[in-house]
Amino acid sequence: MPCILLKIEVILPENEIKSISDALKKIDVGGITAYKGWGRGKTIAKEIHASKGTEVFTPEFGERFIIEIVVADEKKNDIISAIRNSSKFGKIFVSTISEAYDIQTPKKDEQAI
Numbered sequence: 218m219p220c221i222l223l224k225i226e227v228i229l230p231e232n233e234i235k236s237i238s239d240a241l242k243k244i245d246v247g248g249i250t251a252y253k254g255w256g257r258g259k260t261i262a263k264e265i266h267a268s269k270g271t272e273v274f275t276p277e278f279g280e281r282f283i284i285e286i287v288v289a290d291e292k293k294n295d296i297i298s299a300i301r302n303s304s305k306f307g308k309i310f311v312s313t314i315s316e317a318y319d320i321q322t323p324k325k326d327e328q329a330i
């Protein structure tokens with residue numbers, strides 16, 4: 218039976234990437250992708266001082282920190298548990314990856330990750 222691959226995406230309102238990365242290393246999850254973005258959700262963006270500090274406004278979009286992990290299905294529960302234990306706020310989304318390929322080698326699917 219072929220291995221089912223999952224993409225786990227974590228969106229955080231605060232930078233907890235280091236603590237999550239450390240927790241994932243402890244359970245032998247090698248590769249993650251992390252980047253900063255902007256978004257809107259339940260957490261209100263921090264106020265910004267403008268016009269030489271005389272005006273204050275709340276931007277529509279706030280800073281977000283995103284982590285993406287592609288893993289075999291059997292690791293999903295351990296990864297989600299590690300993320301939840303390493304962060305206070307945010308959302309976790311899990312989606313199915315139909316195929317994965319390594320550009321440099323003929324490796325495919327689980328061997329490619």
